[in-house]
Amino acid sequence: MKCPICGKPAAERYRPFCSRRCADVDLARWFRGDYRIPAEPVPDSDDKE
Incomplete structure (x- = not known):
């Protein structure tokens, strides 16, 4: 496995x-x-009333 x-x-330790450091x-x-x-903002619950 390579370090990302x-x-x-x-x-093994890290x-x-x-x-x-990595x-x-x-x-x-x-x-x-x-x-x-990335996602769309969630509207406030107050806006639905």
């Missing part, structure tokens, strides 16, 4: 990443909101 961040072989890069991407599923 840099492509090096994954290390799987699926190769190192702590794991932290991925975590930072989650915190910034880089991983999102």
Whole structure:
């Protein structure tokens, strides 16, 4: 299995990443909101009345 961040072989300790650094890069991407599923905004329930 390759590291999804840099492509090096994954290390058992940090799987699926190769190192702590790549794991932290991925975590930072989650915190910034880089991983999102595009969707339409949900209307407020007050608007339906």
